Structures are given as structure tokens and as C-alpha cells.
Amino acid sequence: MPDASTPSAYTSLEARFRRIALLGETEAVLHWDYAAVMPDGGADTRAEQLAELKAISHGLLVTQETADLIGAAEAHTDELDAWQKANLHEIARQYRRSSALDEAFVTQLSKASSTSEKAWRKARADADFSIVADPLNELVELVREQATRIGEALDLAPYDALLDAYEPGGRAADIDPVLNDLADFLPGFLDEALERQASAGPITMPDGPFPQAIQRELGIRFMEVLGFDFTRGRLDVSHHPFCGGVPDDVRITTRYDEADFTTALMGVLHETGHALYEQGLPSDRRLQPVGTALSMSIHESQSLLMEMQVCRSPEFLNFALPIIRNTLGGEGSAWDVDNMLRLYHKVERSFIRVDADEVTYPLHVIVRYRLEQSIIDGTLNVRDLPDAWNSAFEELIGVAVPNDGIGCLQDIHWYDGALGYFPTYTLGAMTAAQVYQAAQDAIPSIPDNIASGNFSALVGWLRENVHSKGRLLSSAQLLTEATGRPLEAAPFKKHLKARYLPD
Amino acid sequence: MPDASTPSAYTSLEARFRRIALLGETEAVLHWDYAAVMPDGGADTRAEQLAELKAISHGLLVTQETADLIGAAEAHTDELDAWQKANLHEIARQYRRSSALDEAFVTQLSKASSTSEKAWRKARADADFSIVADPLNELVELVREQATRIGEALDLAPYDALLDAYEPGGRAADIDPVLNDLADFLPGFLDEALERQASAGPITMPDGPFPQAIQRELGIRFMEVLGFDFTRGRLDVSHHPFCGGVPDDVRITTRYDEADFTTALMGVLHETGHALYEQGLPSDRRLQPVGTALSMSIHESQSLLMEMQVCRSPEFLNFALPIIRNTLGGEGSAWDVDNMLRLYHKVERSFIRVDADEVTYPLHVIVRYRLEQSIIDGTLNVRDLPDAWNSAFEELIGVAVPNDGIGCLQDIHWYDGALGYFPTYTLGAMTAAQVYQAAQDAIPSIPDNIASGNFSALVGWLRENVHSKGRLLSSAQLLTEATGRPLEAAPFKKHLKARYLPD
Secondary structure, rough: OOOOOOOOOOHHHHHHHHHHHHHHHHHHHHHHHHHOHHHHHHHHOOOHHHHHHHHHHHHOOOOHHHHHHHHHHOOHHHHHHHHHHHHHHHHHHHHHHHHHHHHHHHHHHHHHHHHHHHHHHHHHHOOOOOHHHHHHHHHHHHHHHHHHHHHHHHOOHHHHHHHHHHOOOOOOHHHHHHHHHHHHHHHHHHHHHHHHHHHHOOOOOOOOOOOHHHHHHHHHHHHHHHHOHHHHHEEEEEEOOOOOEEEOOOEEEEEOOOOOOOHHHHHHHHHHHHHHHOOOOHHHOOOOOHOOOOOOHHHHHHHHHOOOOOOOHHHHHHHHHHHHHHHHHHHHHHOOOOHHHHHOOOOOOOOOOOHHHOOOOHHHHHHHHHHHHHHOOOOOOOHHHHHHHHHHHHHOOOOOOOOHOOOOOOOOOOOHHOOOHHHHHHHHHHHHHHHHHHHHHOOOOOOHHHHHHOOOOHHHHHHHHHHOOOOOOOOOHHHHHHOOOOOHOOOOOOOOHHOOOOO | OOOOOOHHHHHHHHHHHHHHHHHHHHHHHHHHHHHHHHEEEEEHHHHHHHHHHHHHHHHHOHHHHHHHHHHHHHHOOOHHHHHHHHHHHHHHHHHHHHHHHOHHHHHHHHHHHHHHHHHHHHHHHHHOOHHHHHHHHHHHHHHHHHHHHHHHHHOOOHHHHHHHHHHOOOHHHHHHHHHHHHHHHHHHHHHHHHHHHHOOOOOOOEEEEEEEOHHHHHHHHHHHHHOOOOOHHHEEEOOOOOOEEEEEEEEEOOEEEOOHHHHHHHHHHHHHHHHHHHHHHHHHOOOOHHHHHOOHHHHHHHHHHHHHHHHHOHHHHHHHHHHHHHHOOOHHEEEHHHHHHHOOOOOOOOOOOOOOEEEOHHHHHHHHHHHHHHHHHHHOOOOHEEEHHHHHHHHHOOOOOOOOOOOOOOOOOOHHHHOOOOHHHHHHHHHHHHHHHHHHHHOOHHHHHHOOOOHHHHHHHHHOOHHHOOOOOOHHHHHHHHOOOOOHHHHHHHHHHHHHHHO
16 A cells, blocks of 8 residues: 555646646647737747747656656556546556657657748749648658657557547548548539539528628627637637637637628637537546547537537528528528528538538548558658649549649648648548437437527537546547447438438 | 856856746736636636746746856856846846745745735725734734845845845835935925916816727827837736736736726826837847846836826827827817816825826825835834824825725735835836936937827937846946936926926
């Protein structure tokens, strides 16, 4: 028996990770500030502040002391409850990921990433891949090395080692069949959906302008409807919308277009889905790894569940449209529910992922997922990326890419060294469909509640089955407990059929 | 000769204090966020974030390693230039102040301070000193102990040890004669000024309402006139106006009253004076102690120079009033220059320091300064504070205090453990007069420039003679170099006579 007066190794780890978490929260506030309110002149000093916080965090995480404490705690897991065990597992995972790379390598990677990103900005502006080919190639070689080293430390294949950073426990072997299922289904489905859409005649955009202040008021009104707690969060403006801050003070942002209110409104509802997850994390596990959001796919599932599954549904739009129309003073037939539903369900073969609808979006992701796997296993040479992109894109989405600027150069991810992130978007979309179906199976009145603007049953179910779990379970376990099955494409396909090809 | 490849002790200290400074900058951003934008629910986690940053900073500052590096650097000051020597002096001072108190004592002090502050909130609301008497007495005993310990470490008398925290190099022996000079002069002067004011008939307030958004626009316009760099700063709203942020990103705040624009406008100009100082600190000494603002009195001198000396002058108001009137759409005789000048020069015997005019303000300060000296040297018992306050107040300001809520309970300072701060307000007011006089002596066209809204010569002179010096010199040295004399009351008295009792 350990002496009760000396803290156990596990207790010491909790204290250390609490400090790391508080530094992380501080970074989150500085990031929000940077994106939402900071004047340009503060950029250099902000970068230095963030670098210093990261260096201090890294110093606390990657030391022999942490390693020794983990070893000692792992030798006494019988003294820990399920939450503590899951916390220790996550602590060890974070330590092993970070300690797999020495300082010199991290610096090299960071420099290569910043060189490549800089070249990418010019390459994208000029639609000229050759500008970034060499820096990207150098970066990719280092990312492969990173994948190999972390893979060795965690006993994972190189691609899985990268994926695991965003999707703990995510493995290509599990994801491939689900995404292949979608890749088989979607191209034909897209043809049919486009045909059905064309046969129904043109869609009309409501006429603006829609002043930013009124759009904001509208966004806040619906955030409240969804259950966002404004005593623990804010809505602001930034160039790239995001959900940031900390669980007790969640900061979401959006960007307003005064000619078109539809994008910002759905953007706000999307970020509110993320925010509800953060606000619903287990407060008694606050500042410990086990108390944080589970993975990128689960996070994205919460935003897409709100935006795509719920807020673009006829139930919600029937409830919301009179309010929207009234607030914005809309007039004319463009405001008819039928037209607005068709506007919010519009499908098209687009080149840009971030603007894509929910039918084509997964195809954009699958193109990238397959290419980045080939890049990591070395079967695709960086120099051949544009050709590979263009042929994969035409095969899956059915249009020829006119230039690399709106082709393989459109996203920052790879050029910044972030390989392994893309699949989480579509895992999130599928999870959203599966989870929303389960919620409705459990509480059949949910669609009726939504139709009267009552989100409490839905959010209550999500809190209980998803948000409050933190990282107690793996994504696969969480999904099985919440929905009865591991992740599969079927609920998502069912959702798409019901919305885009109703009988 | 030290090996050129190993960093000198001084260089190592610079690296350590750079890290401490970046943590301090981070705290400054979190403080601004707390006051200006944070929702209430974030308060607990914000307090934890700040406490953790402070603990990390303290750990970097108070260690044997820091002590050893200071010792080694002080043994080789011949290798340092004047800026480095001043930096080392400030580093040693900070170390010695902090290391004079052990952790247990700091915790005890912090607990007593928070208990006393809590009791004070209730005592002030109820205007009942007895509620806070015991907690304040306990806190004061610890503050005396703190003063003694720091005094021993720095070879200072106890009160000076407290004062030195806000006013490095400030000593009661130097301040007493200057404040006594004012205490002799002001009561009679106040009588005369009030008489002169009464004989000129009533002053009229312009009629509102003045919408917050338009007041804000006006504030921004004049901040630009004064030279505030909006690429390196912001204007926001908070309950208590302040100047925060970091030199490359200075955040000032104000509070708007839609019935009265005059307070917020002068408040913004006051904070802009603080901000110009921060924006003008020596950028090549950034993140080192020597590169920071010199003292509270010098900081306050910069805000009072702008607000009291310049922006309440006839020259500025003649320039500004047409713009103010035009922006706010003001009509009627209240807007005449003569009435507005009288409004901005209104004198009264008030009970509340923060609302006091520039004639009575120093008397409010002198009451506090004398009392806190007696509290620290033990000649005034905390229990006797209300009586002592009331008789000192009536003697200097000439009115009987009706209750302790607007008497000795009005300010948070003492109840929070901050003794030694009060005199810096009036040192700042006197410094402002002396510095502005010197600037006009050096550049006689300054009042004419102000009259046409041109602040560049004045701000240029302040940058060169005050802002860019950081902590290179002591306050006394700075003032002597900039104005030819150490601090004295004469220029302030001359200013008051010219404004309130012109021939």
C-alpha cells in the first residue's frame, strides 16, 4: 500500500496535466483573440507568446519525470476507476506521441512546414503547382519520417500514426470499407439528385441586402433555440469561422455576407453544434485529457448533426423561416418554404470542398483521403500530385479541373504538413446521420419537437450519450453504445435518399 | 575572458526574463478579455488560468538559479552597456522583492486579501465599517510584515518598501515635502476657485441622449488626432476603464453614459495618454524589464498630461468642440465654448476621489497618503480609521463625511492589501504639469499646434524624452533630464492658478 500522505504517481500526473491543460486553455483564448479582435500589429508578439506557451507545455509533457510517473501509474491501474484509467491511457498516448520526436526533428518539420505554406500561398494565387512542388516534397519526406517514428512508438502503420493525431483509435483498415461504400454509391446518386433538381425548375435567392447586425441578432436567437449557453460563450466575427475558447467560455465565430444571409446562418448553427459539445463535456473531468472532446470526427458529427441533419430539415425550416423572414423583412416568392428548402438542399458539382453540399462533400474528401494515403506509402510522387488529383476528381465528381488553384492547391492542410485530417470530415457526416437516427429511435418525438423549436430532448440525449462521455470510451465504443452499431455508411445514405430522392 | 560560445550570466538572465515577460503579456491579454468580453461563466476557469501563469512565472523568477545568475552578472557589469546595466538593476530588484517573501507567507497574504476584499464589498454597500474592521486589521498586520521583510531585503523603510512596488525609487522622504506644499496651498486655493466659479453664474449641461455608437466614433476620431496607432491597439468597453494589452497591441477601454458624453470622451483621452506611452516604449528593449513603463507616477503623468493639461485646455477645446458638436448634433447655448470650458473646469468639494476634479483630487490623495503611512508605522489603529479619515477629510476638503460608504470605504485599494499606491496619482498630476511646461519651453509652438489638432510635435517630444527611455533612468533622473529639475509642486500650482484664477 502506498503511503496515503504522498501523492500517487497517477495523482501527480493529474496535477501535471492540469497545468498543461490550463496552458492550453490560455492558448485557446489567445487564438480566439488573434482571429476575432487582434489588430495586425500584434501578430509578431502574439506568435512569440504562443510559441513560449507551447515550449513551456512541451517541457512539462516531454520529460523523464512524466515518463516515470506514467510507468509507475500503469503498474497500479487496479487502483484506478474507469475514468482514471481512460485518463491515464490518454496521458500515455499524448506523452508517447510527443516524445517520439526529438526537438531537432520538430524544429526541422516546423521550418519545412512554414516554408511550404508560404510557397503554397503564392502557388495557389498563381494557380501554379511548380512553385510549391519542391517545398512540399521536402515537407512530405519529413512527414513520412514523422509517421514512421510515431508509428514505431505507438505500434501503428505510418498513415494510422498521422490519422491517430486527429482521430484517436482511427485506423485506415476500418475507414476504407466505409468510405469505399460511399465512393461506390455517391457518383450515381449525385447524377440522379442533379436530374431531380433540374426537373423541378429554378431556385430563387432572396433579395438582400441583409445588414450584418440583423443577421447577428438572428444567429443569436437561433443559438438560444438550440441551447447555447450565453453565460458561457460568445458569437463574434472572424475571417475563417471556428469554434474556440474553453468549455466554460466557448467562442464561436462567423463571417457575414450582406447579400446572402443563408451561409452565415447555417454557419452559426454548425458552430453551435460544436459549441454544444464543448459546453456539455463532463465538468467534473475538466482540465484532464479524459474530459476533452473525443476526436475530430465526433466533433464534426455534432456540428453536422445540428446543421445538416436538423437545421436543414423541413421540420426546422418550417419553424425557423417565419422568424427569419420577419427579422430580415423578406418579401416575395423566394421566401416560400418550398423554395427555401430547395435552396438549402441545392446540389452541384463544385470544385471547392468548403463550398460543397452534403452530397458531393464526401467525394471531395475521398479524393484527398486516397491521395494522401498514396503520398504517405510513397506510391504517389509529390510531383505527380496534380495529375493524380485531376483524374481522381474527374472520376468521382465528374468534372475536369480547369486549374490547380481550384484543384490540388485549394486546401492548406497538406502544405502545412497536416496529412491524416481529411477523412474526419466525412466520418463526422456519417456519424451525424447514425447518431441522429439513434436519437430519434430513442425519442420518436424529436422531429415534432424541432418543428416547434424545442431542442431540449435532442440536446439532452446528445449530452447523455455523447457530450458527457469526454474521452471515457473510444469513438467506436461510444458509437456502439449510443447507436447499437459501429460506424457504417447506411444511415447517411438513407438520409441522403430521403432528402434528395424522396419517393 | 568568458568563453564566447557559452552565454554569459547576463544573457541567460535576458532569456529567462523574456520568458517571464511573455507570460506577463499573456496575462495582460487574459485580463483585457476578462474585463471587456468574457461571459460571466468563464470567471472561475479564467482565475485558474491566471493563477497557473503566475505560478509558472514565479517559479522562473524565484529560484536559486536566478539568484546565481544575478550574482554572476553583477560581478561583471563592466561588460554591460547602460541599458543592460539598468536592465540588470531592474532584474535584481524584481528578484529581491519576490524572494523576500516565502510561499507560505504569500498564500497567507493572498487569502487575507481576498477575505478582506469580500467583507469590504458588503461593508461598502451597507456603509458599515465594522463589517470589514477585523479582516482589514488582519490584512494590515500581514502587509506590515510584508513591508518589513521586503524593506530588509532592499534596505528600505517599511512604507518605502510598499511604495517602491509601484514607484521604483520613490521614497516618502522625497514625496512628503512636495505633497505638504500642495496640502498648504490647495485648501485656500479651492475656496477662491469655488468663489470665482460661483460669481460667473451657472454652468449648463448639453442635452442628450448621445448614442453609444456615436460617442465611440468620436472617441476614435480624437484618439487618432492624439496619435494612437490603431494597427497596434483597440478601444473597447469595460465597467472600469483601463489601459491594458501589450505595447504592440494596446487595449484601452471606457464606459459610456448616453445622457452625458463628457465623461467618456475625457476618459478616452486619458487612457490614450497611457496608451501613447505604451506604444512609444523602446521596441528594441521589448520583453525586458528595462523596456517597460518606468513607474505608476510616470504612467499617470502621461494620461493626465493629455487629459488635464492638453485636452481640457482652451486651445484643444476650441479645436475639438465644433467636431464634437457636429458629430453629436448638439444645439443650444450649452454648446458655447465658454460654457463648455467652464463645464470641463468645474470644481467642487466632492466625497468620491474617482469623480474629483483636478483641484480637489490631490487633497483626496493626501488624506489617504497620510493615513496609510500611519497605518504602516502603527500609529493609527485600523479600528480608528473612520474617525481619522473623517477628521482629515474635513480638515483638507472642508466638508463633513456623512457615512463611511462614501468615506473610508470608497476605494478597494487598502482592503485589497494595496498600500503605497495612492500617492502615485498626485505625483503623476504634478509630473504632468512639469513635463508639459518643459515641452512647451522646448517647442513654444505646441499650444498653437494643439489648437489646430496637430499633436505630432508634442508626442514626438514625449516619445524622445519620456516614452523611449523605458526604465533606463530612475523617475528622478528622467524628470531632471527632461525638465531640468526634480519633481516639485510649482508647475502644477502655476497651472491651477492660470486655469482657475486667471488675472
